[in-house]
Amino acid sequence: MHVPVLLEEVVELLLGNGGKVYVDCTIGLGGHTKRILERDPEAFVIGIDRDHHTLEIAEDNLKTFERRFSLYHANYADIDHVLQMEGVSEVDGILFDLGVSMLQLKSSRGFSFQRDEPLDMRMNPEDKLTAYHVVNQYSERELERILREYGEEPYARRIAKAIVLTRAKKPIETTGQLVEVLLSVLPYKGGKRHPATRTFQAIRMEVNRELESLRMALEKSPNYLKPGGRLVVISFHSLEDRLVKDFMRKHLKVLTKKPIVPNMREVRFNPASRSAKLRAGEKP
Numbered sequence: 635m636h637v638p639v640l641l642e643e644v645v646e647l648l649l650g651n652g653g654k655v656y657v658d659c660t661i662g663l664g665g666h667t668k669r670i671l672e673r674d675p676e677a678f679v680i681g682i683d684r685d686h687h688t689l690e691i692a693e694d695n696l697k698t699f700e701r702r703f704s705l706y707h708a709n710y711a712d713i714d715h716v717l718q719m720e721g722v723s724e725v726d727g728i729l730f731d732l733g734v735s736m737l738q739l740k741s742s743r744g745f746s747f748q749r750d751e752p753l754d755m756r757m758n759p760e761d762k763l764t765a766y767h768v769v770n771q772y773s774e775r776e777l778e779r780i781l782r783e784y785g786e787e788p789y790a791r792r793i794a795k796a797i798v799l800t801r802a803k804k805p806i807e808t809t810g811q812l813v814e815v816l817l818s819v820l821p822y823k824g825g826k827r828h829p830a831t832r833t834f835q836a837i838r839m840e841v842n843r844e845l846e847s848l849r850m851a852l853e854k855s856p857n858y859l860k861p862g863g864r865l866v867v868i869s870f871h872s873l874e875d876r877l878v879k880d881f882m883r884k885h886l887k888v889l890t891k892k893p894i895v896p897n898m899r900e901v902r903f904n905p906a907s908r909s910a911k912l913r914a915g916e917k918p
């Protein structure tokens with residue numbers, strides 16, 4: 635259900651120095667971890683995900699590798715606590731595959747603009763902030779800022795204004811209602827990208843505090859890498875990629891002068907991979 639992106643490239647880079655213990659900070663459905671465990675029969679993976687529905691499926695998908703992985707329901711920003719609970723002080727590799735999984739997109743939690751669902755978008759259903767709150771409570775200025783910053787949306791001002799005008803009459807409760815507001819103010823001539831794409835991305839990043847979590851996790855990661863240990867990150871957003879690039883330049887030996895991107899065959903087979911960028915660094 636979720637096709638792991640840049641699978642062989644990730645595993646090649648992570649296992650490059652022949653380590654044994656890895657952290658998969660975004661285990662999702664376990665696609666990358668499964669390949670790590672297949673490739674190195676002595677590898678052990680500590681898997682983290684903030685979505686417990688996802689963890690249940692990962693556990694099932696990995697059941698043939700019993701005792702070679704442990705799973706934690708946590709935010710990867712708390713990688714230090716996870717490693718403490720696992721009793722591990724240093725690892726050979728840390729992986730981040732950012733964004734949402736196909737399972738989340740297809741869940742009924744409001745990640746997709748293609749169905750009419752309650753405005754939720756929480757990766758961890760126990761978190762407090764929901765998309766409903768962002769859409770119905772944030773000020774017009776705040777909405778405009780997140781749309782511009784996280785969505786890189788050229789019509790941020792126009793959309794923020796339309797949201798505020800609409801919700802003054804009646805709260806915007808579902809993804810379908812939000813899409814209607816967007817379509818009423820955005821030009822759409824049936825192009826490749828649906829006009830709701832950027833807005834949904836921006837709200838999701840705000841609801842899940844995605845950049846803050848990534849920043850915190852990156853800062854902590856090198857403390858837990860052995861010398862020669864590797865940090866591998868797949869990002870799908872230019873702000874994330876910039877953060878990762880700058881961080882690696884400052885703190886690690888960069889292994890990917892330019893980001894690795896999926897080839898045409900992968901994009902054709904898995905269109906969701908098209909904006910992926912893979913960067914890797916090694917602890918000196």
Ligand SMILES: C[S@@+](CC[C@H](N)C(=O)[O-])C[C@H]1O[C@@H](n2cnc3c(N)ncnc32)[C@H](O)[C@@H]1O
Pocket residue numbers: 636637638639659660661662663664665666667682683684685688708709710711731732733734735757847848
């Ligand atoms: C693209 S999917 C990972 C897919 C996985 N590599 C696979 O092959 O199945 C991203 C996953 O990261 C999780 N995630 C996103 N932000 C997180 C965070 N701050 N802490 C922990 N998990 C996070 C999401 O819940 C999602 O399951």
